[in-house]
Amino acid sequence: MAPSLDGLVLAPVADQSAGQVGTRTRFAYHERDGAIWxxxxxxxxxxxxxxxxxxxxxxxxxxxxxxTDGSTACGHCVSTVVALPDGRVRLEETWEWESGPGSGTSVVEQVTAPAP
Structure with a gap:
């Protein structure tokens, strides 16, 4: 099993469409006893x-x-945790909006530098 996500910061490797996460988005992960947030x-x-x-x-x-435009959105995602050769973590994601149409795939990776 890949390492724990607890305390890791991850960021997308590419921008998505406007209104979605992008390379300037940072995710601060927590993990305990099978729960993630x-x-x-x-x-x-x-x-x-x-x-x-x-x-x-x-x-x-x-x-x-x-x-930023004041709208909200929600969805569902299933990800695979991958340990990279350099020791960082990658999530390979398949997601779908539940608040509207749309679905896709994305990749987020552990970052060691602060958000831009």
Missing amino acids: AEYRGGDIVRGHLVGTRAGDRLDFRYVQLR
Whole structure:
């Protein structure tokens, strides 16, 4: 199993569409006893939260966010936790909006530098 996410900061490796997370978004993860949660913000996101579970290297969570334009959105994501050769963590994600149409894939990786 890949390392714990507790205390890690992750960021997308590429920008998504406007109003979604992007390379300036930072996720602060927590993990305890199979539960995961994170706070996130940056870019088009004023504040976001996710909560879910971890079973082995699989995360299953729901997310909700407030965007800079004042709109809100929520969705569901399933991710695979991958340990990178340099010791950092990557999440390979498949997500879908529950508050509207749309779905996709994304990748977030552990960062060691502060948010831009």
